[in-house]
Amino acid sequence: MGATITEKILSRAAGRPVVAGETIFPDPDLVTVHDWYVVNFDKALMELGVPKLFDASRVLICTDHEPIALSREAAARQKAVREIVAKYGIEQFFDSGRGGHGHVFPMEMGIVRPGMFVFAYDTHVTNYGAVGALGFAMVTEISEVLACGNVWIKVPETVRVNLHGKLPFGSTFRDLAQKLTLDLAADLIDYSVVEYGGPAMAGIGIGGRQTLCNTPLEIGAKSAIVEPDAWTLDYVRGRTDKKFTPEVSDPDAKYKAVFDISLNDIEPQVAAPPRPDNVMGVSKVEGIKVNHAFIGSCANGSFEDMQDAARILRGRRVHPDVHLLITPATNEIAAKMASDGLYSIFVEAGATVGTPGCGPCASGRISPLAAGEVSINTATRNDRGRMGDPGASLYIAGPLTVAASAVAGEISDPRKFL
Amino acid sequence: MDLIYEGNCWKFGDNVSVDSDMTKKEFSTQRETRHEVLKDFLMCGIDPDFAKKVSPNDIIVGGKRFAQGNPHIQGLLGIAANQMGLVVESIQRGSYRNAINAGVPFISHAAGVTQACETGDRLRVNFTTGLFENLTRGAAHQYTPLSTDLLETIRIGGWKPMVKLRLQKMGLIPA
Structure with a gap:
């Protein structure tokens, strides 16, 4: 055997x-x-x-x-x-x-x-x-x-x-x-x-x-x-x-x-609270207002993820009601973001660029949410209290969906922004 | 020596969260491990008064993926602090290890157990043999117990006493 x-x-x-x-x-x-x-x-x-x-x-x-x-x-x-x-x-x-x-x-x-x-x-x-x-x-x-x-x-x-x-x-x-x-x-x-x-x-x-x-x-x-x-x-x-x-x-x-x-028919997916396997197509949650967005974590802090974020954010502004935090996973990725012009795209869009590491995904020590707030993010988990107050709602998605939702101020299908 | 618990049943459903249901999330992030601190907050995310209602030898019965989530030990230590046993249809694997480490007697894969009892039933569970008896209903079910070596770790109080013995055997600390 x-x-x-x-x-x-x-x-x-x-x-x-x-x-x-x-x-x-x-x-x-x-x-x-x-x-x-x-x-x-x-x-x-x-x-x-x-x-x-x-x-x-x-x-x-x-x-x-x-x-x-x-x-x-x-x-x-x-x-x-x-x-x-x-x-x-x-x-x-x-x-x-x-x-x-x-x-x-x-x-x-x-x-x-x-x-x-x-x-x-x-x-x-x-x-x-x-x-x-x-x-x-x-x-x-x-x-x-x-x-x-x-x-x-x-x-x-x-x-x-x-x-x-x-x-x-x-x-x-x-x-x-x-x-x-x-x-x-x-x-x-x-x-x-x-x-x-x-x-x-x-x-x-x-x-x-x-x-x-x-x-x-x-x-x-x-x-x-x-x-x-x-x-x-x-x-x-x-x-x-x-x-x-x-x-x-x-x-x-x-x-x-x-x-x-087959990868051919994979559509944008969102995991709604309270578990990461509570997964559905983005159309099921489109229109939910968000206050907080995050792109990063060990799941999605790669340079490719930063490039995906830039595809949406280039020449756009983050919605006035949303705080978007982008955290490259490593120093190497952060340096490449700077040399390739991604850093300025994010800053000009009104996003905050964080220190390489976990970002808010590590129990919300950085940029936590208040009760009643709603986040869409590329973090690993979305159980209650994972990112600040247990009364906050956490939706998980890919970097394109998160960036599109941050611009729109509500959960959005990224294909309409590309 | 058999690990036999006889007490009241406290039944929960599927997907009980180790952090947000079984304890206060802050205890997990603070890595709190003191029994006297964790005892009163067991299952506080579902019922803030739960710990006041239970007695030693009572048994928590859970559905599938019990103690799911980031595998912090605090919720399992809360069960140990209340000297309760645990019988579940399935348990997330990080929590499986943490139940052993916390010294909680448990049965990890008791298919259909949530249909075999209700909260308030009188239960008797032999964790060494896997025999689950509902004394209220007069019914018995046989489940697979943990292996002998894992039960021995639970019997001596969990990870810390076990690792002490291992370190002594390896000559890394004095006997």
Whole structure:
């Protein structure tokens, strides 16, 4: 019996061949921790009496959830994070302004490469699947990983998704990703890895691949991964000289299910409150007034997403009743936005351009909503209170729909603006 | 030693949110873990007085995708703080781990359990064997229990005592 990408990567990490269903203790190539949780893992290790990490060279810390401290408490936490990083001798520390979003810049910098296995204290580590790496979130037990070097997991089954065709005019990969949360039922996806392949992948760049790997976890997937292809090898070799071993599934690999999905008829999709899989065509919610809009997050903070926003915002003004915040995921994307003229398009349109990182998606620490306000955004989740007051309403959509809605002051079909 | 809870049933539907239904969202973002703080806010997003009504050994019964959302542990710690058990039709996987880590005895895939009881029924659940008894109705259902090693983690109180033992076995902290 052949093996899936996931089984191959976890076999290497476990030091022996493994198959779906087994409980194993895989050794990660990298462990990432974001922002203030550094303070929490340090506290946990001190309470347990553990003086050092299993391997500080395999740990990466980044400041992305609140890249600019917005309170004295946050400033104190950031100071504590810097002290803790020094205490444990962690060299891969990407503080504010040094990298950006931790689910994105490690791929840009060639730190995360095909075939790697990563544990992270944050659920959207699944993004690393964009380059053929396998990321598993580990929340409470990240302290155990940091102390012992691993933690138990059950090897997940894989659901294969073959993509065919081409997105129609006015649709984005976020629209496809949201439609997939409907088409791949939550009961099936539960604790599975979504593995993407198929002929359409050749036309999908880093932004689209990240978006596709980002959303499945919202319906219970353990992770997501794109089968490495010629695009992957070009992208990674353009960014690092370090060696890597891409893994692809065997032709006779055992899948839990296989889907063939056509991109040809994907229309703009919106997820209405209160869950990201409450997905519907944009026509169902057109006309709902909005006060707040956001383009960014680990799902949609790529340069391609910024280009999509600019397609709508060039020469237009954001509606007077709307605050539009645009947050590039990383410093590299921010620099390219500036050099390619996107930054001025956004500012001239009346948008605010934020510091690279999560933006308001990280529980609304930045630009939260007040009770009764309505946001349309490209964030990852839309549960009550996710972005400020629990009395605010959060709609999730692709960057074209968000930009169009910000201009119109109400949820709008972007195809009318292109 | 069996993990047997006998108490009142408190039934919820599908898609109970771990952050906005099961606790105060602020506790999740503040990473609050103290039982004494979380205890009184269990299920406060659905019923602010819920914690006042329940007793130790009572059982929460949930539908599909129980504890869905960003996998914060606070809602599960709230169940542990009230010394309650949990039986659900399905549970989001991050919350599955967090229920173990919080030391909550639970049955993770009890198909049709929401049809087998109502709030107020007297239940007896053996979490070691998976036997679910509705004493009010005089009916019993057999579900698949958690594996022995996961039940052992729950029995000793969750992740922290378990990881202490692991660190001692690895020689990373004194026995």
